[in-house]
Amino acid sequence: MKNIVYINLLALFLTIGAYAQTYKNAQLTPDSKIAELIQKWPFQNTNDINKPLVELEALGEPAFFEIISGLKSPGSEIDSVSRYIISGLVKHYSLVKDPDKMKKISLLMCDAIDSSQDDEVKDFLLQELQYIADDVVLAKISKYLLDERLCDPAARILIRLGSEQAGKTLDDFLLKAEPIQQGIIITAIGQLQYTPSANKILLLAGSSGNEQKKIILRALAEIGDKNSSQLLSSEAKMAGYNFDYTDATSSYLLFLKRIAEKGNYTFAAKQLKKIHNNKKVPEHTRNAALWTDKELKTNRN
Numbered sequence: 001m002k003n004i005v006y007i008n009l010l011a012l013f014l015t016i017g018a019y020a021q022t023y024k025n026a027q028l029t030p031d032s033k034i035a036e037l038i039q040k041w042p043f044q045n046t047n048d049i050n051k052p053l054v055e056l057e058a059l060g061e062p063a064f065f066e067i068i069s070g071l072k073s074p075g076s077e078i079d080s081v082s083r084y085i086i087s088g089l090v091k092h093y094s095l096v097k098d099p100d101k102m103k104k105i106s107l108l109m110c111d112a113i114d115s116s117q118d119d120e121v122k123d124f125l126l127q128e129l130q131y132i133a134d135d136v137v138l139a140k141i142s143k144y145l146l147d148e149r150l151c152d153p154a155a156r157i158l159i160r161l162g163s164e165q166a167g168k169t170l171d172d173f174l175l176k177a178e179p180i181q182q183g184i185i186i187t188a189i190g191q192l193q194y195t196p197s198a199n200k201i202l203l204l205a206g207s208s209g210n211e212q213k214k215i216i217l218r219a220l221a222e223i224g225d226k227n228s229s230q231l232l233s234s235e236a237k238m239a240g241y242n243f244d245y246t247d248a249t250s251s252y253l254l255f256l257k258r259i260a261e262k263g264n265y266t267f268a269a270k271q272l273k274k275i276h277n278n279k280k281v282p283e284h285t286r287n288a289a290l291w292t293d294k295e296l297k298t299n300r301n
Helices: 002-027 033-038 050-058 061-068 077-096 099-115 119-129 135-146 151-161 164-174 179-192 195-205 210-223 226-238 248-261 265-277 283-300
Strands: none
Touching: 050 077, 061 077, 061 099, 077 099, 077 119, 099 119, 099 135, 119 135, 119 151, 135 151, 135 164, 135 179, 151 164, 151 179, 164 179, 164 195, 179 195, 179 210, 195 210, 195 226, 210 226, 210 248, 226 248, 226 265, 248 265, 248 283, 265 283
């Protein structure tokens, strides 16, 4: 895995080399150490990558901030170089696994996101932030969960964190968000399987349209809370146990799988058997129920 990342970094820096002189002439002073390091690119092999990365890292936060501040909307060579360097450094920090350095760079990126006036730049930095962030960034980025453009990259950071605090942050913003952002937040809660949000999501099901209902049913299925059983079962029944626009049947089968994984195998097996033995249920759904039950039995042994 580490070798793959370094190969990707090599590809990044080979591209940087084509723009390095433009970057220096347009944006950096002649005696800039950053410009000197950039002029060493491109590299011929992966063994040459680590040294300049370490040198650039040694220049500290001011150097990183200088690069971040060079970000503009896409379309210029200067912006391309800034993005390649930021991506390379972020991947480097993610490999080094130094919590203190990652925390400092994460907070620096959060400050740059706050200060930028360009939503596309904010979006790019949020996407990069997910590779090195920890819970310390939650207070800084949570407000973007209410932003239509930035909710998705912000939610991805919380999914990647996967912590209890990340789940709580999503829960805190769930009922504050507009429908589009709310759908993204519900999806993220489902992926985190954050059980404390299940009742709130259940309440939203009654007033949702088909697209939102599909998101809600899938999230409840992923969470696997027993209180969701009645809703998911009735929605699958209303769909005739076919695969409809709300995907209710798939969500119900997933719910039974998740609830079994959480220790309620007896309940799940009973419901799966009822589906399989019901001759009115379409054959493909009966087969899916049988296959799910067999998979659960295999995993228990």
